[in-house]
Amino acid sequence: MAHNFRSDVAIDWCPGCGDFGILNSIQQALTELNFGANDVVVVSGIGCSGKTPHYINVAGAHTLHGRSIPYATGVKLSNPKLKVLVTGGDGDLMSIGAGHFVGEGRRNTGLTVILFDNEVYGLTKGQAAPTMQMGQRTKSLTKPNMFGRVNPISLALTSGYSFVARGFSFDGKQLKEIIKRGIQHEGSSLIDVLQPCPTYNNINTMEWYKKRVYKLEDSKTWEPVVKNDDSNLEEVFQRAYAKAGEWEDKIPTGIFYENNNIPSFPKRINEYVPRYLENPPSDQKISDKDGYTLVDPMKTFSEKIVETIK
Amino acid sequence: MAHNFRSDVAIDWCPGCGDFGILNSIQQALTELNFGANDVVVVSGIGCSGKTPHYINVAGAHTLHGRSIPYATGVKLSNPKLKVLVTGGDGDLMSIGAGHFVGEGRRNTGLTVILFDNEVYGLTKGQAAPTMQMGQRTKSLTKPNMFGRVNPISLALTSGYSFVARGFSFDGKQLKEIIKRGIQHEGSSLIDVLQPCPTYNNINTMEWYKKRVYKLEDSKTWEPVVKNDDSNLEEVFQRAYAKAGEWEDKIPTGIFYENNNIPSFPKRINEYVPRYLENPPSDQKISDKDGYTLVDPMKTFSEKIVETIK
């Protein structure tokens, strides 16, 4: 029987919050991909978005603000058989967690990073998040936003994510498909989800987005996938980056970039720890039948041995 | 008399280290810009590069690993009259400090960030820095570098730095000129300096670079400056970003991008704290002649007052 990905926890997001749409899309994607109960783990930081794991009926870790990515990386590297989703806020991933976000691009571990992009710090009452435009003033701000905007798509491309896409929380169908592809992608993916926060963001509302979003896949010439001989790499990458700059009047959604030629971090580890993928840390037996170590230190560290009069 | 920017501290970098060239260029730039002894502050993190402030005869802070940017930002915002230079390693700024590097792009405070780009962690004995290519194996590594490379130019452009350039520590003349322009630039600048580390990096050596570097300014069509009506913004920005991708065979140096249309953070603050630029926190008198506060709390916070039977 298919696993039910809905947990029985009462959801306490505000009515009309874009988070509901993201949650649904994740649950549907997991169902359609036919995952079992113990195949998937969801990791989050702190924020309204951070509550997501509790609402999904798989193992979940609601960790520290900004640290969802390294926690998730630990889970994935220790047991690469698991699919690991990160559900993070834009404050969480682009501000306090920006260093890890960049670091993960370098690793390309194979996480599916779903960014809840509401331009505000929801759970701390509406301060400007790094995704908010400079000079924009939502109702919770004492003055217009003083800071420049970080574009998650551009930052993901620059950092090395090998799958970069954007969804809209009120277009569940497209979002679900993107999430499915992100999860199936071997390397790390960033899925930026436009997520209205009706409580604090009275500018980037559902209506505001609805007027502006369009789908990249609707254009016949849009091809975000890098060929496996890398021949179109430069072109695809630069086009994706240029596309990422579009905002204000027209906001593209869909897949910006997909590169399957960079081996994931687990695969790279397997080159040096040859039995890693088949027998990762989480699965290794570490003691003999009496409970003692299997490792003979004198053999393992034989180079440290000293023998007199050989 | 011109201030002498050389301090009397013994320099303990390895012979042949690229850091010497950077130090010289900074000192020359300061001299040529005719700064006085108390006009400039140099802030660094930890690393071989982190020792730089001690070698320059201006006030200097050799702070914590990865935190040079926020320390420097504090100095600058508290006294915007100061020119504040950041001398940081690639580990310092692109790994542990990557979050602040991105954050500073959003602020555009007006720091001159000089990145000592040697692809390794010098002071901790040669581990791979984030600027090293994946798969490269310098002599200090137990195995080829497992991580993807972060390109400081691309990351600076993506984060919002309004002046982005690259120098080479063995081309002091060009480097000095870039530093001068970086310092004069009102917003924040990132100057990526290719810096051979002969002790640990036996691949990206002086010779290796000499064979590959070329100057952007040598091309007549290269125009990195955004016009003050922003008309060429998109074009200049995207071209700079594409250029940043060049590596391996030909490595561009010079100015990639300069945008003078984004008001610096101090200017933006001045809109809300109107006397800020002229009388910043560092200069404000805070007490009356008897040493008591100048602030009348009942007047300042008058909205909290309650009066019975008015």
Added chain:
Amino acid sequence: MGQLDINIVIGGPQGGGIDTSANMIIRAFAYAGMDVFSVREFHSNIKGRHSYVHIRSKDDKVRSLKYPADLLVALDPDTIFEHHEDVSKGTMVIYDSAFEGSDLGQARMIMRDTQKGIKETLEKAGFQTTVKGMLEYMQKKGGKLVPIQFDSVLSPVVSDGPTTRYFNTFGAAVTMSLVGIEKSSMEDAIRYVFGNKESVLKTNLAVVDKAYEYCESNKLVGRKIKKMHRESRIILTGNDGAAIGKIMGGLRFQTYYPITPASDESTIMEEHEDLKWLENEVDQLSRGGVVVVQTEDELSAITMATGAALTGSRSATATSGPGFSLMSEAISFSGMDEVPLVVTLYQRGGPSTGLPTRNGQADLLFAMHAGHGEFPRIVITSGDVEETIYDSMKALNYAQKYQVPVIHLIDKNLANTSEILDGIDTRRVKLEIPEIIPQNDGFKRFSLDTSSGISRMGAFGKNIFWLTGDEHDEIGHVTEDTRMRDLQMEKRFRKLETAEKEIPIEDKAVVFGDKKADVTFVSWGSQKGPILDAMNELKKIGISSNFLYLKMFTPFPSDFVHDFLYSSKTVIDVESNMTAQAAKVITQNTGLKISNYILKYNGRHVTEDELVEAVSKIYKNGVKKVVLTNGA
């Protein structure tokens, strides 16, 4: 005086106007000349979960809260479920009769565990698990029900939308009528709250009118409280007090990364960043403003504040536990480099994210030891709103004078406590400003030539000197010389001895009550008020008590504490934590062991009544430890 003592608990959904109701009630009492003390309780949630304000008003000084409530005002069914323990003989329960149909099972915003507890209570008592059942249960306990049909009462006066928008005003007004506050005070409160919104103001005044009229005709009127004239007073929370104190103390640079319950302090500063009022009053050089910067994280917040301090500004940051953890490394730096820096640490329920919007006092030992290695620091704490003001000023002074990081502990309870102060004394604390003399060559920022350990202060922009996290010489350059190392370590620690000598004892520890008493309280932070109030109550039941109130933990007033406790009889340590951290500090510094404890770690504020009860248990029954559990 001393006759009136009213405890009100008003609850409703987070984001549903509870704060506004509470504001109205507090103001109305204040306009009537009463004293008011209140604390806000809410979930880590933006909309929907249960939130409440506990308000106590007296015609005398009030410093704490007390259960049971005299009035429980329920703006939603959840409040009725959540607060059944607050209801006792005589408690009036005011609610919308429409709630009566609600079932506990439908109350999805009540935490599962809480629901379970309520269910057990009702079932055990033999009542249905509905609002109705709960109301009956309350009645059985002696509660008096005051059901009102909110909508039908209000619909005649509300024309600009659903009546629900005005339920909170109505609830507040009914409450005020019930306790006997004149309508004019309530109207003043409404005017304050909606001052600049003409149309809303009008309807709200009409709602108040309606409420008083309804109460009048339904005999829901308390004995009239006569308005008393008072000089101008000021209503402040702990967050407000700290913000005001910092600005009065000369702070001109503050950084923060949003976090409950600290960021309100910074928001208040942002609202006053231009120090507008100074504009016309003072000379050119004194004009300016406060720069408040929202940073990308707490690592940035503390390092940026430190950077600013290097230019001579008074600078600070404010955070709570998780952020403070992230600041540990930079605190060590400012200790090493003798940078004046204030960190206001708003404790909340831990560990980790813990109970992010609830009270806790479990960061004391951490604050005393945060950061690797050894360096002098000063750790102070505040216990009421007034103290937050002057302590913030003193914190800035200490930082400047002793060139150390100062950690100022406030707790969430105090941050969200609202009190009324008679005024603020601008001459209570003098600003101690170190002189900065321009000098470059040979300027020894870390001069060893100082018996106090304090070297001459310098500022970037006026002096050339260096800082490094490494051990350094007198100018600030790196050294690994063994002798210089020892000398610099010793010089830094001399500052702590100097501080210990110079700071008067009353800023470190204060004794309340008589020298000899049956019971001696030892405590710190926001228990101050509840303990002072409990002392009066205990006296009434024949237990005399005094109170060693601790304010400074580093440097610790060991001799004073030793001498006082040594001759005390039943010493009771009262803290809002589980491991009695202050008691540990006492033992560490004096060798004395404390054997009685009243501890609370459920995240809620300590109340007068539970303290009195706990002391009785200890004093009369020989119980050693009482864990307090009040609060919903």
Added chain:
Amino acid sequence: MGQLDINIVIGGPQGGGIDTSANMIIRAFAYAGMDVFSVREFHSNIKGRHSYVHIRSKDDKVRSLKYPADLLVALDPDTIFEHHEDVSKGTMVIYDSAFEGSDLGQARMIMRDTQKGIKETLEKAGFQTTVKGMLEYMQKKGGKLVPIQFDSVLSPVVSDGPTTRYFNTFGAAVTMSLVGIEKSSMEDAIRYVFGNKESVLKTNLAVVDKAYEYCESNKLVGRKIKKMHRESRIILTGNDGAAIGKIMGGLRFQTYYPITPASDESTIMEEHEDLKWLENEVDQLSRGGVVVVQTEDELSAITMATGAALTGSRSATATSGPGFSLMSEAISFSGMDEVPLVVTLYQRGGPSTGLPTRNGQADLLFAMHAGHGEFPRIVITSGDVEETIYDSMKALNYAQKYQVPVIHLIDKNLANTSEILDGIDTRRVKLEIPEIIPQNDGFKRFSLDTSSGISRMGAFGKNIFWLTGDEHDEIGHVTEDTRMRDLQMEKRFRKLETAEKEIPIEDKAVVFGDKKADVTFVSWGSQKGPILDAMNELKKIGISSNFLYLKMFTPFPSDFVHDFLYSSKTVIDVESNMTAQAAKVITQNTGLKISNYILKYNGRHVTEDELVEAVSKIYKNGVKKVVLTNGA
């Protein structure tokens, strides 16, 4: 046995082959069957600044170092300047006569403050501030000069470049000849060091040959030390020991961000990550390897290790002070969420960047309190290389068994101490592996139904459960219910009581020596060896002593410590820090105050001789506190 006791200090520029020389010397002693103990000292610098290794060899167990040196081997002029204090009557000073022309003023790699000190010393004693002057000064103190023209002696045997490349081998070989080690042992050492580099090996052997020949003909030959046969032994540093212990203890996931002196541990693991040897020995499921990840910072290092632990792996991270500071928040998380996690904390000289390559023991109180809020943790410390192995295994066991963060303190001195062990016992520590039973629905990871406080362990991939930094219910969902909060807090702390009961006293505190003694040492960490050695020396001068050696600070063996110290006479606390942190912990937990202190905070290792001297001062002259200053 017990006849030979040789102290060698060999110094030269960082990056100039000093480590290789030291390696040769250590190996040569070892091949001769001697015991060797050594410590490395170096600047935070890659090339040029002064670095040295202090090596002591005995034909008996050696556990510490002693000054003055018997031989001072100078591979550069700076060494002669820096180590004048190590020279006393009988010390042989071996150096290249070419150094004699050097002036102190030219020695730019000597720290300014150190230069100043040297200058003062020489001027006061009436010598020139040159190497020559210094050598004369040494002679006056009784040192015996052994000048050798390195280049001219070596040029006949070196043809593949400048002779300077072989100075370090030459210096080592001369030293070995002088102390009487047979050439064959030195040759074995050379073969070990250059094993796989044929051409280099040849010349080095020739250099050794030349050195022995030169010494022979110049009467620079010590009394022959007869080779003794020993079973296979293993030479390890503290870094090695921790790495080996972790891998033996079942660790399969380690994260790190480079930092001195911790990262060597991770590098050693990386070198053995494939656990190649296991390949042929064990069944399929046991094959595997250790994943070692260099992270972007320490925030990532600890959180990644925590994430890994959630899947059931044994996982750890290693760092030193600055990195540990950054880990505070995540330690609190793992405490809250009961994640088994080991943090190996290599203490170095603080605060802040401090003395990054020098010793310190000033992170104890911080380790005990790091992280906001209250949660159970275990804090253990190691004092010698052997302990680093078994303690690392135990740390992993404790983490798994009690589901808590375990902080394992090692100090820089121990990290860089090299010792020879007779073997490693694979059956000393049994791995305690919690059973993981697949279950999803209703799996209560944080079940309250446990008297020990320990709930059944779960693993992502095998169980569905949740974690949150917030207070949570039994399944791991957020709760703000006051009762659930209290119960979960109490459950977590019950684990600490359980650990306290279950862990045997010998893993917490050990007493060495007789029950009654004139002097009682109290200490922890790398002072263990020096104190044990000093006890023997003290006996010789008529002072009997015993030693309370502390290994576990949380939970603290209060009763044991109380009972032992209560009946002790002159108690002396010995620590490498300034504020006597362990003594504070003792007072906090027992109420007993310690009144005598031997403290060292100059970043250098504690030596036997200075301990003996300090004890005399305290015991005989009634001095209360002695600050140790040995070391260059």
